[in-house]
Amino acid sequence: MSIIKNPELYPLGLQKIEWVKRFMPVLNELHKRYAEEKPLAGLKVSVCIHLEAKTAYLALLLRDLGASVCVTGSNPLSTKDEICAALYHLGVDVFAIHGASEEEYYEHIRHTLDFCPHIIIDDGGDFVEMLTNNHELAKNLIGGCEETTTGIHRLRVRERNNALNFPMIAVNDANCKHLFDNVHGTGQSVWDAIMFTTNNMVSGRTIVVAGYGFCSRGIANRAKGLGANVIVTEVNPFRALEAAMDGFRVMKMDDAAPLGDIFVCATGCNDVINKSHFDLMKDDCMLANAGHFDVEINKVDLKSMSVKVEESKPFIETYTLKSGKRINLLADGWLVNIVAGNGHPAEIMDMSFAIQTLCVLHLAKHGKGLQNKLYDVPREIDYDVAMIKLNAMGLGLDELTDEQKEYLGM
Numbered sequence: 001m002s003i004i005k006n007p008e009l010y011p012l013g014l015q016k017i018e019w020v021k022r023f024m025p026v027l028n029e030l031h032k033r034y035a036e037e038k039p040l041a042g043l044k045v046s047v048c049i050h051l052e053a054k055t056a057y058l059a060l061l062l063r064d065l066g067a068s069v070c071v072t073g074s075n076p077l078s079t080k081d082e083i084c085a086a087l088y089h090l091g092v093d094v095f096a097i098h099g100a101s102e103e104e105y106y107e108h109i110r111h112t113l114d115f116c117p118h119i120i121i122d123d124g125g126d127f128v129e130m131l132t133n134n135h136e137l138a139k140n141l142i143g144g145c146e147e148t149t150t151g152i153h154r155l156r157v158r159e160r161n162n163a164l165n166f167p168m169i170a171v172n173d174a175n176c177k178h179l180f181d182n183v184h185g186t187g188q189s190v191w192d193a194i195m196f197t198t199n200n201m202v203s204g205r206t207i208v209v210a211g212y213g214f215c216s217r218g219i220a221n222r223a224k225g226l227g228a229n230v231i232v233t234e235v236n237p238f239r240a241l242e243a244a245m246d247g248f249r250v251m252k253m254d255d256a257a258p259l260g261d262i263f264v265c266a267t268g269c270n271d272v273i274n275k276s277h278f279d280l281m282k283d284d285c286m287l288a289n290a291g292h293f294d295v296e297i298n299k300v301d302l303k304s305m306s307v308k309v310e311e312s313k314p315f316i317e318t319y320t321l322k323s324g325k326r327i328n329l330l331a332d333g334w335l336v337n338i339v340a341g342n343g344h345p346a347e348i349m350d351m352s353f354a355i356q357t358l359c360v361l362h363l364a365k366h367g368k369g370l371q372n373k374l375y376d377v378p379r380e381i382d383y384d385v386a387m388i389k390l391n392a393m394g395l396g397l398d399e400l401t402d403e404q405k406e407y408l409g410m
Contacts, residue, residue, distance in 0.1 A: 001093065001111075002084075002088050002093050002094045002095060003094070003095045003096070003097065003108060003111065004081065004084040004085055004088050004094050004095075004096065004097060005081040005084065005085075005097045005098065006081060006085060007085050007088055007089065008085065009081055009082040009084075009085035009086075010082070010085040010086045010088070010089035012082040012086075013053075013056070013080070013082035013083045013084070013085050013086025013087070013089075014086045014089070014090075016052075016053040016080075016082065016083065016086075017053050017056045017057055017060070017083070017086055019053070019346075020053045020054050020057055020346040020349075021057055023345075023346040023347050023350070024054070024057060024346050024347070024349070024350035024353075025350065025388070025389070025392035026350045026351060026354040026385055026388045026389050026392065027057060027058070027061055027350055027353055027354055027357065029388050029392070030061065030354060030357050030358070030388075031061055031064060034065050034361070035064045035065060038065060038066030039065055039066060039361055039364060039365075040062060040065040040066040040067035040360070040361070040364055041066035041067075042066070043066070043067050043068070043118045043119060043364055044067065044068045044069075044070070044115055044116065044117040044118050044119075044140065045062050045067040045068070045069050045070075045117055045118070045119045045120070045121065045360060046069075046070050046071075046072075046112050046113055046115075046117040046119075046120045046121070046127065047059055047062070047069065047070070047071045047072070047112075047120075047121045048071075048072050048073070048074050048109060048112065048120070048121065048122050048123055048124075048126060048127045049073070049074050049121060049123040049147055050073060050074055050075055050078040050079075050123065050335075050338050050343060051071065051072070051073035051074075051078065051079045051080060051083055051084060051094075051096050052078065052079075052080045052083055052338070052342070052343050053080070053083055053346075054343070054344070054346055054349040054350075054353065055071070055083075055349075055353075056071075056083050056086060056087055057353070058121075058353040058356060058357065059071045059087060059092055060087075060090065060092070061353075061357060062357065062360065063091075063092060065357075065361075067119075067360075068115070069092050069093070070092075070093040070094075070095070070111075070112045070115055070117070071087060071092060071093070071094050071095075071096070071112065072094070072095045072096045072108045072109055072111070072112040073096040073108075074122075074123035074124050074126065074147075075124075075334060075335065075338065075339070076096070076097065076098060076099055076100035076101075076104070076105045077098070077099065077331070077332070077334050077338075077339040078334075078335065078338040078339055078343070079096045079097065079098045079099075079100070080098065081097065081098045084096050084097070093112075093115075095107075095108035095109075095111040095112050096108055106126075106130070109126055109127065109130055110130060110134075110137075112127075113127065113130060113131060113134070113137045114137065116136075116137055116138075116139055116140045116141075117140065117141065118140050118141065118142045118364075119141075119142055119143060119144060119145075119360050119363050119364065119367070120141070120143075120144035120145070121144065121145050121147065121356055121360070122144055122145070122146050122147065122151055122168075123146070123147040123148050123151060123292075124147075124148055124150050124151045124154075124292045124293070125146070125150065125151040125154040125155065127144065128144070128146075128151075128154070128155065128158070128168070129154075131165075131166070132158075132163065132165055135165075138165065138166065141166050142166075142167070142363050142364070142367035142368060143166055143167035143168060143169070143363045143367040143370060144166065144167075144168050144169070144363070145168065145169045145171045145356055145359045145360065145363070146168055146169070146170060146171055146172060147171055147172060147352070147356070148172050148292055149172050149178075149182070149213070149214075149215070149268055149292070150268050150291065150292035150293065151172070151292070152170050152172045152173060152374075153268060155168055155170070155374050156374060159373055159374050164372050164373060164374065165372055166372055167363070167367060167370035167371065167372060167373060167375060168373075168374050168375070169359045169362070169363070169374075169375050169376075169377055170374055170375065170376055170377065171352070171355050171356055171359055171377060173376060173377065174355045174376075174377035174381070174382045174385075175382050175386070176351045176352070176354070176355055176382050176385040176386055176389070177351065177352045177355050177377075178214045179214070180348055180351055180352075181344060181348050181349065181351065181352045182213075182214035182215045182218060183214050183215070183217060183218035183221075184218055184348055185218070185344030185345060185348035185349070185352075186214075186215040186218045186219060186266065186290055186337065186344070187217075187218030187219050187221060187222035188218075188222060188344070188345060188348075189337035189338070189341055189342070189343055189344050189345070190218075190219050190222070190264060190266075190288070190290050190336060190337045190341075191219070191222050191223065191226060192337070192341050192342065193288075193330075193331075193336045193337045193338075193339075193340045193341025193342075194262065194264075194286070194288055194330065194336060194340075196340070196341065197313065197314070197315045197316060197330060197331075197336070197340045197341070198286060198313075198316065198328075198330070200286075202223060202226040202227065202228050202262070203226055203227030203228065204227060204228070204229075205228050205229070205261040205262060206228070206229045206230075206231065206259050206260050206261050206262075207220075207223045207228040207229065207230045207231070207260065207261065207262050207263075207264065208230075208231045208232075208233065208253075208256045208257075208259070208260035208262070208263045208264070209223065209230060209231070209232050209233070209248075209264050209266070210233050210253065210263070210264070210265040210266065210267050210272045210273070210296070211232075211233070211234060211239075211265065211266050211267035211268075211272075212232050212234050212236075212239040212240065212242060212243040212248075213239065213266070213267070215266040215290060215291075216232070216264075216266040216267070216290075217242075217243070217246070219264050219266055219290060220232055220243070220246075220248060221246070223264075224247070224248070228262075229249075230248050230249070231248065231249045231250070231251060231256045231259065231260065232248045232249070232250050233250070233251065233252060233253045233256055234250065235269075253272070253273065253277055254276065254277065254280070257273075257277040257280035257281050258280045258281065258282065260281065260282070260285060261282065261285055261286070262285065262286045262287075262288065263285065263286070263287045263288065263297075264288045264289070264290060264336075265288070265289045265290065265291055265296035265297060266289070266290040266291050266296075267291060267296060268291050268292065268296075269291075269295075269296065270295035270296065270298075271295070271296075271298050272296040272297070273287060273296065273297045273298065274298040274301050275298065275301035275302075275304075275305065278301065278302055278305055278321065278327060279305075279321075279323075281325070281327060282325075283324075283325045283326055284326050284327075284328065285327060285328065286316075286328045286329075286330060287327065287328065287329050287330065287333070288330040288331065288336040289330075289331070289333050289334065289335065289336060290335055290336060290337055291335070292335065294332065294333040294334045296333070297329065297333045299329070299332075299333050302319050302327065302329065303319065305319075305321050305322065306319040306320055306321055306322075307320055307321070307322055308320040312328065314340075315330055315331050315332075315336075315339065315340040316328050316329070316330055317329045317332065350389070351385055351386075351389055354385045354388070354389075355377060355381060355382070355385055358381040358384065358385065359377060359378075359381060362378060362381065
């Protein structure tokens with residue numbers, strides 16, 4: 001059983017999956033290493049990640065390693081219907097439709113968990129939320145992996161409150177995930193999406209980036225590389241100092257609001273840009289979000305202040321305020337890089353999804369002995385992925401001599 005929009009879209013989906021596979025050498029290596037022995041045989045794996053071509057390859061790899069796989073998307077606006085059709089054509093159960101309502105979205109999540117998985121791959125925490133409130137769905141659960149910063153934050157809150165009912169692995173915190181996916185993947189994909197969607201210049205514009213975590217610093221540094229004047233806003237004094245010493249202007253959002261041409265949020269917090277800022281902004285400024293949920297730009301405030309809302313282009317809603325000033329909201333305040341773009345590059349997701357795959361294998365082997373807590377990715381998994389990627393890129397690595405190891409006390 002599957003719920004998808006149109007199964008006839010599969011040829012385009014297959015084409016896209018085959019394309020990204022050519023640029024994901026770490027996953028290809030894991031396929032060579034494990035596909036024959038089927039280490040996941042007899043296990044059910046449910047996947048909730050932005051449902052596009054790279055995710056499809058992860059799902060297919062898990063299937064080829066022996067698992068029964070069921071897939072849904074972690075955001076209905078990022079779901080690609082042709083990818084869903086391709087997975088369905090290849091025999092993978094899929095419950096996802098682009099543009100699904102909130103009710104339909106959670107219905108799809110429920111369907112993906114109905115076969116009571118042994119292992120989950122979550123992106124943002126919606127799987128964990130439903131499994132916590134529906135114990136019957138979790139009866140087979142060994143544990144799971146969390147893909148993103150927001151999901152890790154939600155898991156840490158659960159762990160502090162003794163409300164985490166099964167082991168989870170913090171995939172986002174692995175070096176091969178956050179140092180590359182969050183920084184370089186987000187940095188490139190956000191500006192790819194904004195430039196394609198708006199057809200506007202970045203060079204010479206004033207860009208305001210909310211936050212200076214790993215995702216935000218990728219966005220800020222990519223904007224600087226494109227020739228923008230970049231302002232960073234922060235609530236954390238250490239990150240604010242980092243931004244300043246990396247060459248960015250740092251100020252409060254109240255002070256940045258009148259200066260910015262394009263605003264990009266990636267904080268994971270709500271109401272980062274709100275009513276107090278909209279009145280201060282320039283005419284025809286642009287607002288975009290790269291955080292997991294659509295809460296960083298207060299859309300309720302923006303709509304209440306507007307006399308007209310219209311679609312200026314696909315993925316651009318123009319809000320006209322009572323003063324006549326126009327504010328352009330991209331991708332309805334959802335993740336601009338995935339909703340209005342193609343998501344992270346395949347070479348980046350190659351590492352993140354390799355971490356996911358190896359963590360699923362780790363749970364399959366060791367999960368029953370783990371406690372109900374949040375675990376770091378085992379160091380050997382992180383190191384393995386880094387070495388496979390280096391080799392695929394044709395890069396060499398020095399080795400310490402025995403004398404050097406002795407000198408360092410290793």
